[in-house]
Amino acid sequence: MSRLLVDADAIRALAEILTETGLTEIEIAEKDNRIRVVRAAAGQVHALPAAAPVAVPVAAAPAAPVDPAKHPGAVTSPMVGIAYLTPDPGAPAFVTEGQTVAAGQTLMLIEAMKTFNQIKAPRAGTLKALLVASGDPVEFGEALAIIE
Template sequence: MTKSSHENDVAFIQALADLLNQHDLAEISVKREYGENDRLNVTVSKYAPQVASPVAAAPLAAPAPAAPAPAPAPAAAPAEKPEIPSDPANHPGAVTSPMVGTAYLAPEPGAEPFVTVGSQVKEGQTVMIIEAMKTMNHIPAPRAGTVKRILVEDGTPVEYGAPLLIIE
């Protein structure tokens, strides 16, 4: 690789970083093929990469429709049950997305969802899948508890850190 080519690549990567900041993006990934043995693969991200284990399953062709989450029941007395914060991301039981991708609530179209509102989950149990770069990443429950709210619909895109569901 020539020095000029290297300088052009650095300028290109800097331009990607500027775009990332200007448009408040989480990540940009570009692959350039210049020839048979000359290519450039660049990923510019604001966040540390997440380690994901690939799933040996066929890609999801069409997402199954999600059941709407029922509204939480009103508290009987304020002292008995704390109020759910207006922003679900601030809730202490929020499970957030470890990556950018598409959230799926079931292992395949037409299958039963991993969890529903009211489901009891164990720590480490799969609660949904996030597809990122054609890889199905199982999202485990970080703690045991009851699923109180599901905050995403099946087949919707999610950002890094976005709240997915509430486990209490």
């Protein structure tokens, strides 16, 4: 029975080179030893020393996307409807990103059942992000904007 010796440090170094350079495959050979590292479609790297596969993770999994509705400064939709950022087509927007807003200031309108409902700032602060565009359909509880 033959014993396979794997140089884990060499495999890690090759995996780092793949990550840094964007290459999909790299191989080194020295005497009777050969290490080949190939980036798989799922973001994993497989090392094949002497034709025996060994899986080595390249990096930690990406962080899960943060739900904007859970942000402490999120302004959420109180209803289902269509969001409008201007009072009329061609008119300037109620607010713009980066603008300081006062508590009670109109941020946008939501049309529901042919009625336009004003969405007002619940607190004073800076409008960090508008998360919808004019004409976008919105759902109840959906984050519309972030005020910090």
